[in-house]
Amino acid sequence: MIPGKVLGYYDTEHTKNTRNWKEVFDYTVQQPTLAAASVDENDHQVAHWENQWPQHPPEMREVSEEYAKEMVALGMRLMELIAMSMGLTAQRFEEFFKDHTSSVRLNHYPPCPSPELALGVGHHKDPRVLTILAQDDVGGLEVRRKSDGRWVGVKPTPNAYIVNLGDVLQVWSNGEYESVDHRVIVNSEKERYSIPFFLNPSHYTMVEPLPELIDGHQKGAKYRPYNWGKFALSRKRSNFMKLQADNIQIHHFKN
Ligand SMILES: O=C(O)CCC(=O)C(=O)O
Numbered sequence: 001m002i003p004g005k006v007l008g009y010y011d012t013e014h015t016k017n018t019r020n021w022k023e024v025f026d027y028t029v030q031q032p033t034l035a036a037a038s039v040d041e042n043d044h045q046v047a048h049w050e051n052q053w054p055q056h057p058p059e060m061r062e063v064s065e066e067y068a069k070e071m072v073a074l075g076m077r078l079m080e081l082i083a084m085s086m087g088l089t090a091q092r093f094e095e096f097f098k099d100h101t102s103s104v105r106l107n108h109y110p111p112c113p114s115p116e117l118a119l120g121v122g123h124h125k126d127p128r129v130l131t132i133l134a135q136d137d138v139g140g141l142e143v144r145r146k147s148d149g150r151w152v153g154v155k156p157t158p159n160a161y162i163v164n165l166g167d168v169l170q171v172w173s174n175g176e177y178e179s180v181d182h183r184v185i186v187n188s189e190k191e192r193y194s195i196p197f198f199l200n201p202s203h204y205t206m207v208e209p210l211p212e213l214i215d216g217h218q219k220g221a222k223y224r225p226y227n228w229g230k231f232a233l234s235r236k237r238s239n240f241m242k243l244q245a246d247n248i249q250i251h252h253f254k255n
């Protein structure tokens with residue numbers, strides 16, 4: 001990764017300190033996207049992330065931007081429905097998305113000569129609010145079933161999205177809704193494409209259980225507040241490195 005460049009093309013993504021068998025193109029929805037400049041809690045500087053569009057194909061930028069706009073609209077609609085499902089007003093989550101840091105990722109998983117030795121993406125839970133995933137017909141996404149811990153393949157359904165709840169919703173709901181452990185396996189014959197849209201709050205959002213869901217008693221909160229921008233930046237950095245320790249996760253904020 002070029003220092004300072006956080007968007008665009010790369011093939012060095014890591015999950016839990018292991019390199020993934022894939023290449024990626026990342027772009028954010030807001031231009032520029034306001035983000036934390038450093039992981040230091042006392043540093044209040046704001047970074048401006050700019051997308052890195054290639055010159056070819058020339059229509060890529062316009063098509064990608066239009067797709068992202070539609071994804072935000074769908075994501076916010078889903079947030080209204082999720083809010084209502086929790087007994088909240090439909091607009092309850094709106095305040096967290098004023099300067100949202102949402103992004104789109106174009107994933108390409110090339111065929112792998114030794115698929116038993118690699119993963120397209122190692123097992124993880126999405127750290128964000130929601131993921132709306134489009135995948136082609138190859139398959140490879142697996143979710144871990146809670147009842148027996150087994151990996152279950154998510155069959156591709158034509159013209160359908162897969163919606164994953166992320167860790168931020170788990171915290172907002174005080175653990176009532178859970179993010180799901182998932183991974184991507186690769187195969188030796190076919191390349192695979194997927195396009196996740198990640199709905200993320202504004203960088204300055206303090207993520208914490210909603211007061212009305214813990215009866216206003218801080219004692220009942222299962223998580224301590226954390227700053228989304230600092231958390232996201234710390235995760236993003238560790239995505240490009242082989243670290244000795246696990247990267248930061250919501251369980252680090254558990255009470
Ligand atoms: O490619 C996929 O199906 C899922 C990718 C994924 O889990 C992620 O990017 O967080």
Ligand SMILES: [Fe+2]
Nearest residue numbers: 124125126182
């Ligand atoms: Fe994921």
